Amino acid sequence: MLSTSKVAILDYGAGNISSVNRFFSSDLECNTSVIAADSFNGKDFEVLIIPGVGHFGAAAKRLKSSEKDEHIKEFAKEGKLLIGVCLGAQILTLGSEEADAGEKGLGLIPMYCRSLKKHGHYEGKIPRTGWATVEHVNSASAAYYFVHSYYLSGSTDTSHLLQVEECLEDKVPAYVSMKSLQIHAMQFHPEKSGRNGFLFVKRILENA
């Protein structure tokens, strides 16, 4: 499937595009296209990658202004594969405390992004920068590269909807997937996580 699938990498001005594109096109040998958010048309693609680093409010605002947020939601609800990376993962949620003007996320994942200062177990510095070991449900634990100040937080019991994998050392959520749809949210950067990142995303693509 992978080499023939059309993979869109969404460029909505939230950085990190070249590394993510290189990761999917060179390493994973996907047929990628970097698509400006306001040009995105879900019918042309089988996979959508939403990368991103930066400020949630600014990114959500740019995505909203592209007027393609509804297209992205439709894409995911059709059962197509949607992968969010770091800020791109947070954008998939309902919203974030970081959005001081109240900008909302896409609402595809019933979680909310909260400051790491409020995390029950994490007592480290902010931003949380570096490598941490993720406890996977279906594979061996592996270390990935993280850099973030907010985390994916479940506000109600959503265990029937979501699978959440946390970091071994501090229980910070690292990866969230929807059970009914092919939506995958990675707080870490697989494109910066060496072979572990490659293997992790490869598994998702192969199982899609």
Next chain:
Amino acid sequence: MLKRLSCLMTVYKGQFLKTRIFNPEHIYSVEHIPFNKFDEVVVTCLDHQLSTEFVEFVQNLTAALRVPLTVSGRIDSKEKAKTLFGLGADRIILNSCIWQHPEIVRELSSIYGRQAIVASIDVVKGERGKYSAYSWMKKSPYSSLLPNHFNYIKDSIGEVLIQDVNRDGRVIGYCKDVVTAVIGAVGDSIPIHIGSCALTSWGQYIEVLSLRSVDAVAISNIHHMSRDGLLALREQCRISKINIRKP
């Protein structure tokens, strides 16, 4: 979080150099460096302007890199920052900018996030034994380690990189007082990355990595950058129960 071992390279006119007190000495090749076995790669630029050669160096590096990249480049504007992020940098290093242009620091943080901003504190020891940051523009020390407006930009900074100017490239061992002086000034809320500080033995790496406030240590000595050197250091960390990743 796991402690990080980074590879720190100083680049001048597109070439990786050994430096002494941050003055270019010898040119080195990069072919033997197992970049993706490090936890991060840090490139500091000695050029006075963002040169074509430096841009090409970073482009070549990012093409093969699958771990994070942090880059400096005399950044004093949004445009220069955009150029470096566009090349694939995950984080940028600000030096003079944190002293001269605090408003730019805040603006860059609002665009790229504070996690993308690294403040380099290049330390020198003054006449009365007082540690100060060094101004590369004025070629003289500032009057303190941090600017007076540091609190204004503190929340815009994602990491502090400590560089010991007097010891760079001299293989004379690191000075713990420099590290503790900066940590004391910065506080323990911002990640601390030990840059070129003349670490000469595995024992010194372990000593620095054992400091609770230290999050990352750069390997800046060419002789420690080989695959075998990195493996030996990781083994020392394992023996000393320092939590690092196993690539």
